[in-house]
Amino acid sequence: MTPAAEFEELRPLLFSIAYRILGSVSEAEDAVQEAWLRDRASPVRPDAPRAYLSAVVTRIAIDVLRSARVRREEYVGPWFPEPLLADPYEDPERSAELADSVSMAALLLLERLSPLERAVFVLREVFGFRFPEIAAAVGRSEAACRQLAVRARRHMDAGRPRYEADLRDREELAGRFLDAFREGDVGALRDMLAADVAMVADGGGKGPNFFTPVVGAARVARVLAALAGSFTALGADLEPHRLNGQPGAIFRDREGRVINTWTLDVRGGRVQAVRTVVNPDKLGHVGPVADAWELVRRSFPGKDPRPGAVPEQRSRSTSGPPGGGRTGPGLSRP
Incomplete structure (x- = not known):
């Protein structure tokens, strides 16, 4: 199999790892593309492409997440992951588990973990990587990765919903x-x-x-x-x-x-x-x-709901949205 074909075969898995670490479709796609560029530039072909490319995309995703954390702290209002239409990595034997791991509730819980804890949890608990592979991916010892996994699992188990119905x-x-x-x-x-x-x-x-x-x-x-x-x-x-x-x-x-x-x-x-x-x-x-x-x-004609807009017959100094604080039934502006 050519390197390009090998990468394309692993692309769904790489995206699924990156999305669970980042919670962003666009950033996950960028991380996978960067992994592809690095793989093309490498003069050496790995003996275990799955482990190697998963490690590359994990390191990229951790770096992106660390910078994204700063942006998310300044985010206006509640932050949710980008909606995912379908997980491209399908494993029929673990489809229910994979679906629950990518739910909004699970991804919001992952936001509470450190980038390293999040990466270790995703690789170990979701995709079943062995600790030697995880250690190589995150640049920590196996013992440290086991500790990270225990802490992450404890946080996730404390808050993760249980979907008793199929x-x-x-x-x-x-x-x-x-x-x-x-x-x-x-x-x-x-x-x-x-x-x-x-x-x-x-x-x-x-x-x-x-x-x-x-x-x-x-x-x-x-x-x-x-x-x-x-x-x-x-x-x-x-x-x-x-x-x-x-x-x-x-x-x-x-x-x-x-x-x-x-x-x-x-x-x-x-x-x-x-x-x-x-x-x-x-x-x-x-x-x-x-x-x-x-x-x-x-x-709602006559009212511009955009932040900073000047409502009709109202001054800029007037606080609150037009119409007495509401833009309509159940509709409010930030």
Whole structure:
């Protein structure tokens, strides 16, 4: 097999490692591309290409994550990983485990780990690498890697959700949930929500927050019903889709451009969390991106929802968004 063919065969695995370390589709793709360039420049062919290339992409991802941590500390509002449409690395025998390891909930837990702990956990717990391979990848001794793995596993086990229902059951409930959303059926929505359900948006200051963080079944159901009316008025539609290995949806405008995505955390027969990504920088790989600010403006004529815009007959010194602090039912701006 040629080196190029060898690399292409391993590309899905390399991307899956990089994405779990970085939580970013674009950064993971860049890390894989950098690994390809380094592999091409190397005059020596490795005896174990899988271990060698996994080590290369892991080192690149660790370096990128260390610089990304600074940017994420300055991020406007909640930060979520970039939504992943499908994990290219498929292992039928471990598909459920792989899906759970790439869920939004799991990736947010990984954010709590140090870059080294995160890399060791991903290589060991998700992809089953041996400790000698991990030690070579992260530049630490085997003993140190074992300690890193223990600490990382302890942190992850303490917070990681347990999905007792299989994915098919979760997707069936998610389908009913999305149907109720389309119909604006508050009662049906409330019945499928956990009592302490949380609804949170990642706009990054670059997209409108379609809702501020909302907690509680009754409040979330009302916000969802209000949002359904706004989306219908815009001619928008939702496309049920598995995202990050979990049930979710992609919202599109009437031209088919992406407005935002939802991932639904379903456990115990209820929706525990609704996480939406509105930041356009995180949606380009999903498809052409809509101007969400323009969609909000069209929903509420005479009001420009963009941060810093001057509302009609109001001065710049007036605090708060136009319309008494709200841009519409369940729609707020950062």
